[in-house]
Ligand SMILES: NC(=O)C1=CN([C@@H]2O[C@H](COP(=O)(O)OP(=O)(O)OC[C@H]3O[C@@H](n4cnc5c(N)ncnc54)[C@H](O)[C@@H]3O)[C@@H](O)[C@H]2O)C=CC1
């Protein structure tokens with residue numbers, strides 16, 4: 001592909017939640033004019049009037065270079081780079097709406113994390129199906145340990161951009177990188193996306209442990225064995241095992257298993273404290289991707305014959321009302337085995 005000069009790139013951002021807003025603002029602050037699609041008219045109005053996303057990222061002043069709009073077609077048309085950051089369960093619906101509008105020259109980057117329930121596709125898999133006018137080599141994923149609020153505050157952050165085409169990954173890297181936002185590239189698209197998706201399920205588990213006040217040994221064990229499960233699934237699906245020791249694997253897993261800013265961790269903590277999932281979700285406007293991803297991972301791993309006992313117990317807790325302590329007891333009393341046995 002012929003990559004346009006990075007500095008002249010025309011950019012559209014689709015998704016005005018906390019992460020879409022933080023990334024759009026990063027690009028706007030860097031000097032790019034950013035056409036910015038937001039779902040709610042109230043978010044558009046707040047950004048125009050107050051230069052603030054009062055709903056999803058309150059307290060962060062936003063760049064004058066952000067041009068918010070509720071017109072999806074206008075934001076998606078004639079762009080060199082389109083960043084999609086909508087919750088994973090609406091990725092198909094939203095991307096289908098732009099399928100006939102996206103220019104075939106566009107590079108499309110997903111910063112969303114999840115696995116679709118019905119198809120078990122990652123976000124780039126959905127985009128490959130819906131945006132069939134653009135070549136698969138133009139698809140990329142941005143992932144890694146990155147709480148939106150910290151990025152928006154300019155705190156140093158390191159992420160990875162994955163694309164099968166090295167030149168595409170390098171282009172996206174150049175567009176996003178700043179002195180406080182360091183971007184690595186990786187050709188392992190599926191590995192990077194699986195890391196960002198499975199960590200959300202393990203983050204719910206970490207929250208549950210915190211809600212039950214089970215201490216730090218348990219959390220360290222969870223992160224370690226959670227990483228093993230993530231890698232097993234990844235390797236079965238063709239990922240490079242080394243990806244899981246990178247920012248989009250262990251990096252994001254550690255962040256969300258230890259950080260109070262994680263919505264997935266928060267959901268888990270409330271479950272550990274005895275709240276029902278339906279009550280927790282009813283009071284949340286933001287998305288906790290791990291809830292839906294737990295179902296995809298459960299079904300996908302069973303289909304592929306990949307052993308993922310922690311993820312399976314999280315599924316049982318979320319969808320079959322298994323008490324967390326019973327699930328934990330089952331995990332702790334599984335057959336004893338060799339740590340390096342990957343079978
Ligand atoms: N917030 C964060 O720190 C990070 C989030 N992500 C990922 O980014 C993705 C988006 O999450 P956030 O920006 O955090 O969202 P959010 O949880 O802050 O807000 C929810 C978003 O969903 C949108 N929405 C709700 N219904 C919709 C519909 N029918 N069609 C289109 N949009 C709709 C809302 O407008 C809002 O933008 C998720 O996959 C998340 O895992 C990834 C890294 C960091």
Ligand SMILES: O=C(CO)COP(=O)(O)O
Nearest residue numbers: 144145146147262263264
């Ligand atoms: O993915 C994230 C940070 O990298 C955000 O995690 P939560 O969705 O759990 O808040």
